[in-house]
Amino acid sequence: MFVRKNVTAWGATSLVSLALLATSCAGQDDNTSAGKESSPASARAHGYVEGAQEAAEQQSRLLLNDPETGDTRVLDLTTGKVHEVPPTSGTSNLTTDGRFGYLHTASGTRVLDAGAWMVDHGDHVHYYRAAIRDAGRLPAGTGARVRSDAAVTAVTGEDGRTAVYRRAELEKGEVGSPRRLPGEPASAVVPYAEHLLTLTDDTDDEDGSTKVVVYDREGKRVTSPDAGCEDPRGDAVTRRGVVFGCADGALLIREDDGGFAAERIPYGADVPAGERASRFSHRAGSDTLTAPAGDRGVWVLDVTERTWTRVKTGPVVSVNTAGEGSPLLVLQDDGALHGYDTTTGKQVSRTKRLLTDVPETRAGDTTGPAIEVDRSRAYLNDPAGSRVHEIDYNDDLRVARTLDLDMKPVLMVETGR
Template sequence: MPNTTLARAAIAAVAALTVGACASPPEEAASPGGRSQPGSDLAAEAGSTEVEGPEPRLVVSDADSGRVNVLDLTTGETLRSFEFDNPAHVTTVKDRYAFAVDGTGGAVHVVDAGTWTIDHGDHTHSYTKDPVELGALEGDGPGRVIEGDDKAATFFDAEGAARVIDFAALRKDSIDVGTVVRADAPHHGVALPIADGFVVSHSAATGPLELHTADGAVPQRFHTACPNLNGAAASDTHVLGACEDGLFVATTADGTWTSEKVSYPSGIGAATRPTALRGHPELPLHVATAGPAATNDGLLVFDARTRAWAHVRTPDRALDVALAGDGRSVFAVLADGTFRVYDVQSGAETASSRVLAHPYDPSEVSATPPVMVVGGTRAYVSDPMSKTVAEIDFRDNARVARTLDVGVAASTLGVVGL
């Protein structure tokens, strides 16, 4: 791999889970029906209970139906199954909500998975309630959900418009759309919430990305072109777009925007360029597979702070990748059926385990590929053929801690409640 060193991200101290004394802000006031444990200084939302510590849940979408299951990760039991019209792609938002995007129709179903944690710096408060659907966003064409700036923006391709929900509304069990962001025309696009605005794609393949405000103004068109945008991410300070000829990077500081194009590593071309970017809002690192399974050449790590790439070549095709919350490790599930751990700084493999009952054949176009998600100190990898999900303790030599029988061929996974 190239001799590129990625700076490690600073690691925040883990907040204590003991409920301590703190001032309760007005928006956390009790609602009738909420129940807190003795000694807590906060009252729970209506229908919820404060618990000793985080109780994470796994959200699983079925590749073959419109079913989305919410599992209790303490017991492995399914708490609730939601039946939608068509198979859906799940995007988790605010570590609590699941946006289930109908891949055939236009609806985006919003589910409160019913577990969340409020961080007060020196301690946290955790709550649970029954999972419930809050409603659906109706639109034309497949939706694409991007979280950022305390908002979730769902872009509908056939309309060329994004519907935006503010987290303040979600916390009140509302999916009322606060803002509609309109691109120049319908297209396979995206709206990235950042700094009280939105970076929006353009319908022309070589058209410029644009900065939109909530009132519909377009104060800036970025000069850096992004042909054939496919894959994007937003953080507090920057947005990324995976273009045909490199990575579009736009940053903001003190109200001033700048943009640039960062070339892909040597050897990365049209067949091995990234088409999805994953990371954590508080980290400058983003990871991606180097192309789809059919043409994959390992995995890529990008540091938005230094603009440096690392290209890690894996022993078999990387089907999905994820980043540890501390930014030290990147994980990959490979076509040979293994889960691999790589050191972000050196690119060296540090651990591996077998997680699939059988290798995955990328030539089987009808087969559902394995997917992965990270929650806390565990990674979860789906095995669609066996309808199971492996829970992996990646700090313990990639040990498979348990295998969850989820009863469906999982096409997407999400972890909430941490």
């Protein structure tokens, strides 16, 4: 069963990527992804990146970590090879921006270049693979929120303070010196359209709403849309703009003729705090977001149509979708992956039990099994079974491969997207 509400109103590649990378398509000098001095484009092939190999297809890799032992691996999904890298123990969360993995610990955040990424030029895409290497350590640790685009990486610490790092430095294997943003935002700082977007509560509003704030790359506050968001939780970058989760639904911020416009996407009914969308997951490049709706349901937000759909699923451990007509993927407490039609809310497919042991964690937790989705496959980690399942979600959730490991993949993210 499901309830559908019709309303009006990242890690995906943001629009700024297109602007920043268009010069290489136009035949100008290419500032390489390695951040090094480049020679004239006439002497290099289009899309050339120093120190990287361009490939014809997506070069997906899984970054895996066991917080207890510190075991850390990079699993190359193209070759099937497992790369052992220096360990990181005590990891509270593992996130990615499509290339770099961020291992959050109490003492700071380790930045690992997984050596696989893509560059979206709008009408075509370049795929790259390079050596895996450490890129340094960020001082912000447990609770830090890291958001990136092609130019900068914004790190918002648990204390609310934000440091903005140059992406070119990270691509050279160095953290570099950050620029500090003023104030203490109430949400993550999200790079978008050559600016930095966030929510702040430094207003006198009696309703407790936070307001949208837009900074330029230098940290100067610029004109912002007049819009608020009560009790902000979660955010995501889509091709339609930046989505912030709010008490009444979502707030969409998009570029509009050189400025920024805000549009509300309400649930359409009052939703208890424990059932609101608070942590979004989606396929990079998709405009369909998913989030737990409490312990027994899932929210699907279609940013294009500005609609929320609530799918009743039963106990949820993890959720994701590829969007665009693909099934909603839900890992439930029976250890099986279930597929739902987001239009009807009906279950359309189901795997056998895939998890050796189902942890007590629930959807929205930063640890536990995760569902990573790309354009053709989904990946589900089985920590107790020391393996990862590759799922063809377009073929009735067929298990295409089971990839065995020499460690417990408690935390998992996919890079190369």
